[in-house]
Amino acid sequence: MTKPPLPAGHLQTLRQDLGDRDALAIADELGRLAPAERARIFRLLTKQKALAVFRLLDTAHQEQLVIGLRDEQVLRLVQELDPDDRARLFDEMPAAVVRRLLAGLSPRERRLTSMLLGFPEESAGRIMSPKFVRLVPEMTVAEALERVRRRGRDAETIYALPVTDDELKLVGAVELRELLLAEPETLVRKIMDPEVRAVRVDEDQEKVARLIQAADLLALPVVDMENRLVGVVTVDDAMDVLGAEEEEDLARTGASEPLGRPYFSASVFRLAQRRAIWLLLLAVAAILTVNVLSAFESTLETVVTLTLFIPLLIGTGGNAGAQSATTIVRGMAMNDIRSGDLLRVVLREGRVGLLLGTMLGTLSVAPVWLFTDRSLALIIALTLVTVCTLASLVGSLMPLLARQLGVDPAVVSAPFVTTIVDATGLLVYFLIARIVLGI
C-alpha cells in the first residue's frame, strides 16, 4: 500500500496508470494532490469510474472537486450520491452553490436531501438513508424477496430489512440472510426479530454509531417521534462517525481541535487556526502558575535548589492527570462509565494515583538524597505522593463534571487537567517545602 511521494513525474505516471488502478487507489492518490491537479486528473476518468471515485473521497475533497468541475458534471455526480452523503457534502458548501445544485436534482432526490438537511447537526437524521426496503409482517418470505428484488436497486442497504405495520410503525426486522434461508411460504412475522432496536431521529450520532458497533449490526432503523420508520443508518456511516469522534477525542487530548480532513488538504493557516485558541487559553490558565510562584518568591530566593525540581514535579503531576483524564474520557465515550458512577470512579482513581505516587516517591528518595540533601529528598518524595494523588482526582473529576455541565468531556481533558495540576502542584510543593525546612 506504500505509494511514492509526489515528485515532478508523479502526475504523469498517475495519468498513465489510471486505467490499471481501482477506484480506491485513485481516490487515495487524488487526496494527496493539490485541488487544481485533482480536478485535472479527475476529468480523465470514465463516467462510471468517476462516480465510484467520487463516492470514496473525503467530504473536503469532494467539495474542492465540485468547485473545480463544470456544473453539469457536478450535477451528475451529486445526483448519484446517496441522500445522506449528499447532505454531508452540502453541509460543507456555500449556500448559493447548494441552492443551485438542489434545483438541478430530481424532485424526489431534492425532497429527500432537504429532509435530511432539516434535522439537527450530529443527529441520527443526518446520517440515515431515507431509501430503504420495508416489509410487513403478513408477507410471505417469497413476497418479501420479490419486493427486495423490485425495490432493492435504489436502497442503500437490503441486508437488514425493517418490518412495519400499515401505519409505518416499526414492529421488527429481518436480516436478508434469514429471508434467503427460510422456506418461501413462511410468514415474515415468524422469522422477524420483534425486539429490534431503533433510534429516534434526533438521537446523537455517536450513540447511534456505538450501538451499531456494540451489537454488530449492519443497519439500524431510525424512527420519528411517533415511532414511524423514517430511515436506516448503515454500518459504513457508523464507521465514519466513530472515526470522526475518535479524531476529535484524540485531537483534544493533544490540545487542538480536529482537522476534519486529511492532513495535506489543510492549509498551514488552517492547521494553526485549529490550535491557536487552545494554546492561548492554556497559556492564560498557566498564569495561575506565575501567581503561585510569585507568592513564594521569597522561599525561592532562600532555597534556589527548589527551582531545579519544578519542571520534573509538575511534569509528573501533569502526566498522572492526563492518564486519568484520558482513561475516563474513553470510558465515557464507550458508555462504560456513566454519570451515576462519579463517586465510584473518583475513589478508584484516587487509589491509583496514591499507588503511583508512592511508587515514584519511594524511588526518588535515594537519587535526590545523593545529589542534594536529606530534607530535599523528603520534600520531593512527599510532593510526588500528594501531586500524583491530586492529579488523578482532578483528572477523573473534570471530565465527569464537564459532562454534567453539558460540555464534551474531551474538551477539559488532558491539557486542561495538566495546566490546573501544574498550579496546584506548585502550591503543594512550596507548602511541603516550608514545613519541612521550617521557613
Place this chain on the structure above:
Amino acid sequence: MTKPPLPAGHLQTLRQDLGDRDALAIADELGRLAPAERARIFRLLTKQKALAVFRLLDTAHQEQLVIGLRDEQVLRLVQELDPDDRARLFDEMPAAVVRRLLAGLSPRERRLTSMLLGFPEESAGRIMSPKFVRLVPEMTVAEALERVRRRGRDAETIYALPVTDDELKLVGAVELRELLLAEPETLVRKIMDPEVRAVRVDEDQEKVARLIQAADLLALPVVDMENRLVGVVTVDDAMDVLGAEEEEDLARTGASEPLGRPYFSASVFRLAQRRAIWLLLLAVAAILTVNVLSAFESTLETVVTLTLFIPLLIGTGGNAGAQSATTIVRGMAMNDIRSGDLLRVVLREGRVGLLLGTMLGTLSVAPVWLFTDRSLALIIALTLVTVCTLASLVGSLMPLLARQLGVDPAVVSAPFVTTIVDATGLLVYFLIARIVLGI
C-alpha cells in the same frame, strides 16, 4: 440508554427484568457487575439468550465468565462462537484451559480454530472467518443463490461473496445484492467485480480494517502466499480492530498503555500497572530539565524573576509539541502521511509553530512589560516564538522517525515530545535571557 448505577437492589431488579431485556442490554449490564455476580445472572438466561449475550460480551468478560461456569456449559458456548471470536477468546486464556476446550470441540471447529491461532498476532489471519461461501465464475446466478442457501447457515457473512477458480485462487467478488437483483441465468463471471481487493493473511490488522473503512466494504477476502482464498474479514471485526487501535493511540497520547477492557473490569492494580512504566520513564527523561536548570543556577540566583515564567513557558512549548505530534500520529494512522512525506511535513509544521509562536509572543509583550519590565518582556516573547517553532518541529519529527525505526509512532507522541521540549525550552529560555540581560 442511561441505566441507574449499581445500588444494593440492582441485582434483584436485573434478575426480574431479564426476560424483558434484549441481549445487548443484558450484555451491557453484565459488563458492569463483579465477576461472581455476572456468572450468577448469566446462569439464569435461556440457552438461546445466553449464547446471544455471550457473543456480545467483551473478550475480557467472556474470559471471566468461562472461569465462573461449569465445563459443559462453557463448551456449548465456545462451540457456537465464530472461529475468529473463539481464537480471540483463547488468546486471553491459560494454555491448559484452551487445550481442554479445544479437545471438546468438533474436529472441524478444532481444526479451524487451531489454524487461526497459528497466524501471527495482529495479523489478518487472526480476525478472518475461515467459514465463507465461495462461488466460481462459471456458475449461473440461480446456481450461486442455491449454493448460498445451502451453505449460508454456517458462514459468518453471505453478503460479500468471493469468487475463485478451481484452485481456490481469488478471481473476483460479488455482493449478494447484485446476485439477487440479476437475472437467474446470468453467469457469475458477468456480474462479479474482477478488481476485488484482497489482503494477505499476514497483513497487519489495522491496515485491513482501514481498507474496509475507506472502501465501505462489508467483507474483505484474505488470501495465502499463493493467492488462494483462506478467509474473509467482516466489517464488525474491522470495527473492533479500529476501536482497539484508537484506544491505543488515545491512551498513549495520554501517557498510558490501553486498558484493553471496559473501565470497571480493570482492577485498581491493573489501572496503575498500565500507567506506571510511562510515569517512570517520563520522570527519568525529565531529569534532563533538572540538569539544564542546575547548569543555569547562577543565572537563576541573579534574576529570580526568571523562575516565575518557567512553568508557563515549558507548558506552552509542551502543548505546541503535543499538538503537532497528535496531528501527525493521526495522519499516519489514516495513511494520509507516509514515510516519504517527512520533509514536507516538517516544513509545514515548522511554519505552523512559527505562526503560533509569533501570535503568542506578540500577545505576551504588553502584560509582561506591565507587571515586570521591558527586558523580561523581550525575553518571554522571543522564547515563545523559538519554543513553539522548536516544539512543532520536534513534535512532527519524532513520530515520523519512530515509524522508520519500526516503533509505533504513538509511543513517542505527545508525552515524550512534551518532556523533551521541556528541557530544550529551558535551555532556549536561559540562553536568550543571558544575551538580553548581558549576563
